[in-house]
Amino acid sequence: xxxxxxxxxxxxxxxxxxxxxxxxxxxxxxxxxxxxxxxxxxxxxxxxxxxxxxxxxxxxxxxxxxxxxxxxxxxxxxxxxxxxxxxxxxxxxxxxxxxxxxxxxxxxxxxxxxxxxxxxxxxxxxxxxxxxxxxxxxxxxxxxxxxxxxxxxxxxxxxxxxxxxxxxxxxxxxxxxxxxxxxxxxxxxxxxxxxxx
Amino acid sequence: xxxxxxxxxxxxxxxxxxxxxxxxxxxxxxxxxxxxxxxxxxxxxxxxxxxxxxxxxxxxxxxxxxxxxxxxxxxxxxxxxxxxxxxxxxxxxxxxxxxxxxxxxxxxxxxx
Numbered sequence: 118x119x120x121x122x123x124x125x126x127x128x129x130x131x132x133x134x135x136x137x138x139x140x141x142x143x144x145x146x147x148x149x150x151x152x153x154x155x156x157x158x159x160x161x162x163x164x165x166x167x168x169x170x171x172x173x174x175x176x177x178x179x180x181x182x183x184x185x186x187x188x189x190x191x192x193x194x195x196x197x198x199x200x201x202x203x204x205x206x207x208x209x210x211x212x213x214x215x216x217x218x219x220x221x222x223x224x225x226x227x228x229x230x231x232x233x234x235x236x237x238x239x240x241x242x243x244x245x246x247x248x249x250x251x252x253x254x255x256x257x258x259x260x261x262x263x264x265x266x267x268x269x270x271x272x273x274x275x276x277x278x279x280x281x282x283x284x285x286x287x288x289x290x291x292x293x294x295x296x297x298x299x300x301x302x303x304x305x306x307x308x309x310x311x312x313x314x
Numbered sequence: 315x316x317x318x319x320x321x322x323x324x325x326x327x328x329x330x331x332x333x334x335x336x337x338x339x340x341x342x343x344x345x346x347x348x349x350x351x352x353x354x355x356x357x358x359x360x361x362x363x364x365x366x367x368x369x370x371x372x373x374x375x376x377x378x379x380x381x382x383x384x385x386x387x388x389x390x391x392x393x394x395x396x397x398x399x400x401x402x403x404x405x406x407x408x409x410x411x412x413x414x415x416x417x418x419x420x421x422x423x424x425x426x
Contacts, residue, residue: 241395
């Protein structure tokens with residue numbers, strides 16, 4: 118339970134969390150219910166559910182006047198092949214099951230992937246984009262918190278107990294490999310006995 | 315001896331550069347500013363009717379909103395690469411052409 122909110126904790130570490138950059142560039146697509154990066158990341162969520170995460174941004178009084186700028190940012194970043202590949206990797210990582218004892222390292226992997234994506238986005242933002250991001254920072258952070266909670270919950274659900282994973286991996290070893298190993302052990306024992314004589 | 319070596323090096327450089335230029339022409343990678351820009355303008359005008367061509371190979375797209383221009387450029391195969399000062403760099407992998415959209419004035423140029 119102690120480690121549960123690892124992704125969420127990442128937000129408070131800096132003023133703009135790495136996840137906020139993804140939330141920012143995808144904001145208009147999500148509000149518009151278009152297929153964006155968050156939909157790729159959470160394939161089982163409906164566009165309406167994803168839109169509700171941006172409630173605070175939609176309700177902001179600044180939103181109407183700045184809407185077109187957000188739209189320009191989203192259209193610039195949408196369908197970017199490199200960004201798509203990065204989000205796909207993150208999605209695979211998030212949906213991957215892991216051994217309970219390796220939870221920390223798995224969460225670190227997710228966190229570093231998010232960081233990688235945020236660096237990709239950050240390098241491609243203009244001064245004007247930075248201003249819009251700062252203007253909507255608290256609204257975007259509110260969306261980020263909801264998304265990171267969801268990520269933490271999704272990751273927590275995929276933990277597998279150590280014993281179970283051991284039996285699973287054991288069963289995967291084919292009979293052929295087992296026989297080979299038995300043969301090898303016999304050989305070693307025989308050689309060992311012969312050299313002793 | 316040194317003169318002969320220098321001559322050989324020069325000839326080799328000329329041979330390699332000529333070969334590369336001929337290969338580029340063959341692969342249509344070299345686009346002259348005039349013909350390439352004219353083509354880009356015509357294609358963009360098909361999507362955004364009110365774009366105007368200005369001197370020095372500049373397209374004025376200020377009649378449209380930034381996202382409309384970006385969507386049109388993307389439908390023409392241009393992908394956003396990175397900002398260069400106040401310009402947004404778009405690159406088309408198919409024809410290796412770079413376009414720069416000035417975020418303030420919404421003008422498109424071939425020059426970075």
